[in-house]
Amino acid sequence: MLSIIIPTYNESNNIFLLIEMLEEELSLKHEIIVVDDNSPDGTATIVKQLSKKYDNIKLVQRKKKEGLSSAIVAGVTIASGDILVMDADLSHPPNVIPSMLSALNKSDLVIGSRMLKEAGVENWPFHRKLISKGAELLARILLGVNSSDPLSGFFAIKKDIFKKTKIRTKGYKILLNILADNPNLNVKEVPYTFKDRHAGKTKLNYSEILNFLFDIVRIKFS
Ligand SMILES: Nc1nc2c(ncn2[C@@H]2O[C@H](COP(=O)(O)OP(=O)(O)OP(=O)(O)O)[C@@H](O)[C@H]2O)c(=O)[nH]1
Numbered sequence: 001m002l003s004i005i006i007p008t009y010n011e012s013n014n015i016f017l018l019i020e021m022l023e024e025e026l027s028l029k030h031e032i033i034v035v036d037d038n039s040p041d042g043t044a045t046i047v048k049q050l051s052k053k054y055d056n057i058k059l060v061q062r063k064k065k066e067g068l069s070s071a072i073v074a075g076v077t078i079a080s081g082d083i084l085v086m087d088a089d090l091s092h093p094p095n096v097i098p099s100m101l102s103a104l105n106k107s108d109l110v111i112g113s114r115m116l117k118e119a120g121v122e123n124w125p126f127h128r129k130l131i132s133k134g135a136e137l138l139a140r141i142l143l144g145v146n147s148s149d150p151l152s153g154f155f156a157i158k159k160d161i162f163k164k165t166k167i168r169t170k171g172y173k174i175l176l177n178i179l180a181d182n183p184n185l186n187v188k189e190v191p192y193t194f195k196d197r198h199a200g201k202t203k204l205n206y207s208e209i210l211n212f213l214f215d216i217v218r219i220k221f222s
Pocket residue numbers: 006007008009010011035036037065066067068071086087088089091153196197201202203204
């Protein structure tokens with residue numbers, strides 16, 4: 001069983017399409033756990049409607065926007081299987097999930113990587129690439145992580161290893177926390193092409209960038 005955790009904040013124009021794609025394309029046994037932070041655009045209502053059609057959907061509704069990391073932790077607490085984390089905005093292609101799951105059968109952690117051969121990033125403007133590269137460099141220097149894409153938001157992990165890790169990050173980069181705390185994990189990487197978000201606005205703003213810097217300090221010193 002694979003528990004697919006999808007954190008959402010204002011993803012009403014993406015979540016329907018993503019869940020339909022997952023349900024149609026995945027033949028492996030899975031559940032879908034959406035963790036929504038009371039999105040004003042009605043994301044949760046769409047998920048509730050879909051859960052009438054599919055019986056493998058769980059919805060966690062939080063009262064307010066509390067950040068991506070704690071949304072993932074909340075999802076894991078009700079997960080029945082091993083964990084796969086993905087964004088709601090169709091940046092992470094569902095058809096890569098079967099290869100990630102088979103890699104997870106032989107490892108502790110599988111990272112969907114944009115940096116391997118046969119992988120990449122489509123349609124990202126220069127400034128997004130720059131922010132991403134700068135953040136990656138900081139993480140490598142300050143935390144000593146060495147996988148090809150340590151900032152990926154698309155990863156799969158054995159549930160017991162996730163639960164053993166003390167998550168201190170608040171914002172986006174929960175994977176960094178996991179990598180920095182568990183240097184001896186058996187990690188595999190699977191290439192994929194990251195697509196720019198399908199619809200809706202980015203939640204990556206200055207405060208998230210600041211949050212990222214605090215998160216690095218939290219990982220290193222607490
Ligand atoms: N529950 C919850 N989900 C969040 C929060 N912040 C972001 N998300 C979700 O986390 C995922 C990643 O956020 P994105 O805004 O796509 O971040 P990004 O991919 O770096 O940037 P863009 O794709 O350009 O917007 C999406 O599914 C968001 O809806 C939050 O505070 N709470």
